[in-house]
Amino acid sequence: AQSVTQLGSHVSVSEGALVLLRCNYSSSVPPYLFWYVQYPNQGLQLLLKYTSAATLVKGINGFEAEFKKSETSFHLTKPSAHMSDAAEYFCAVSDRNRGSARQLTFGSGTQLTVLP
């Protein structure tokens, strides 16, 4: 079964600093990968997705992620943090081996705090 590991349940950065949120997946076949953001009492919003078209994926709000097959990683970055980036971030995978059925397997989430 697919699994996703997000290293660091809490990450704090200063406003204007680099944001790096880590995600590693377990699969012999590269899955489809997604990053979602969740603000308090809200649903999930898609930031970006990897579908094998390009290893560097650009998303909304200045976020990007790089797929590295050799490291089974899909880390999320943003060059300069903004106060509005404070939220919980989830990495998710969709297993290509499941044929026509699809389900997202989520990591445990990383709470990002942005310090003034």
Next chain:
Amino acid sequence: KAGVTQTPRYLIKTRGQQVTLSCSPISGHRSVSWYQQTPGQGLQFLFEYFSETQRNKGNFPGRFSGRQFSNSRSEMNVSTLELGDSALYLCASSTGMGMNTEAFFGQGTRLTVV
């Protein structure tokens, strides 16, 4: 274009009761998935419906059930509620069953079982 609408937003139920949650997908979306989010277990897949048929099911007891109507709206039902069923239930819709298809999430229904 309206987003995914979940009703109600908040719900308080007593142990042993049953509850029905509703999800209206984005217009034109035919796939609806349900997820349970708790502090302890995180986000867990419940089931997915496409064209009124359950296509995929997560590892939840039979007390959790769902259905999808011809207009793609979906409901999930939890019978004989337990305290551990307290969670945020999220519904997501997408255009189809493709595994790289983007899932759009609603704001969720916060269920509290007392």
